[in-house]
Amino acid sequence: MNNKTPLILLAAGGTGGHLFPAEALGVELMKRGFRVRLATDARALRYSGLFSRDTIDVVPSETVRSRNPLSLARTGLMLAAGMAVAVHLLRKLKPAAVVGFGGYPTLPPLIAARLLGIPGIIHDANAVLGRANRFLSSRVSAIATSLPGVLDRDPGLASKTTTVGTPMRPAILAASAVQYATPESSGPFRLLVTGGSQGARVMADVVPPAIEKLEPSLWGRLVLTQQVREEDMTRVRAVYDRLKINAELAPFFTDLPARLAANHLVISRSGAGTVAELAAIGRPSILVPLPGAIDQDQFANAGVLSDAGGALRIVQSEFTPDRLAAEISALAAEPAKLAAMADAARKAGRLDAAERLADLVVKVAGI
Structure with missing residues (x-):
């Protein structure tokens, strides 16, 4: 696989709930001949799935933990630092698309993608859109959900939403x-x-x-x-x-x-x-x-x-x-x-979600 092969950058928080669907999509995209990298926070370095250390890019991030002004200032500074790292990273990697799976570590890569004109897609596995994804929802090209009806009450978002299910890793x-x-x-x-x-x-x-x-x-x-x-x-x-x-x-x-x-x-x-x-x-x-x-x-x-x-x-x-x-x-x-x-x-389960999400990514990225 050479550097002319399209690259898809996956962005996910460093917990299993975010990383496992990212891994499942990564497996499917690699089957289709694409290159894949993961942008995440330092927690994911302990992760031992599809992504090896040399295919993981750590982007500084911080979760909103409280409304305390000092805590909010720290979160803002960390996210700003993450933005700078993400913009530099995307300029270097030139991905065909950035796909986010929720959690605050997805904010810098997806916002950087928006700034640089790179197609952005978010996937949400919950029956209710998470806070990071809710913030990103109006700033991305497409939204994928695991469950139907998640955004039915918001016509502006519903029009760019596709229900695909939750991508399942090979062990599942x-x-x-x-x-x-x-x-x-x-x-x-x-x-x-x-x-x-x-x-x-x-x-x-x-x-x-x-x-x-x-x-x-x-x-x-x-x-x-x-x-x-x-x-x-x-x-x-x-x-x-x-x-x-x-x-x-x-x-x-x-x-x-x-x-x-x-x-x-x-x-x-x-x-x-x-x-x-x-x-x-x-x-x-x-x-x-x-x-x-x-x-x-x-x-x-x-x-x-x-x-x-x-x-x-x-x-x-x-x-x-x-x-x-x-x-x-x-x-x-x-x-x-x-x-x-x-x-x-x-x-109630869906086993073809990774394929359905990969189809959406390929369509949105135009590759």
Whole structure:
């Protein structure tokens, strides 16, 4: 591949929810013969997916963390520095298009693209447009969404919006080929508990006491996998050891797609990436939206699967050990319901999103 091959610059925040769709699009674009680079913040240097260190460009950025004048000034300075770096970078790379996947690190590259007359595209995986993407939405050539109807109330933006789904990385596509195995009434019941890429303390607070409230006959059937933060590990392990639960605990699972496919029920936050992956693989879930978010995006994300019949949505104030124990017991006793939820989740999923987004990028870039 030579330097005359068109380059697509992908821009994403340094978390899995932003990086994984960028990776999936990158894989598809490379299949089509394009060069791909990633502009992101320093967090992504720990990332070990498609992008190697020599294909990552770090652009300074900062998130708006508070309305404190000092904090806002610092954010403004960092974004201004990022703008200078991004303008220099785009002049050097001359990309055919810049594609952003959300998060504040996408602001400098996409604004620089606008200044330099380079086509810009944003993708948003949530049921509600994120803050960075909302700011960029009027400044880009095209908007891609994972879910239909996200911008229906804004005719000016709706006219340049295409629903493509959430691009799935290869590991998810592989996991989606694994059929759901309905649990047998007296056989193992596989339960996966994950809190998203950052982990979630609420899972450590609620799940162990909920497991303790289950009928002892279910304890012997449980095969439990739980993402647990290091600081919560000792107390969580102590409960499961006392109950003699077959449990695997870790702060992070590198093979999460395969684990999603291997389980009968998933308990999780409802970040956009998690919800899209549950739908693509087709697994029943209990979703607990992160409370307090300004735009309630996780509540809306969970609603997509719960409305489809593929998940139960429980707001955090109602996510108690008693409620969770009751839901797990009821589902474990109704294998047919779990199978129906798995089927409903799968029907809500899209496996061709990377191809659809790549089509849009090629069209907008005119290549």
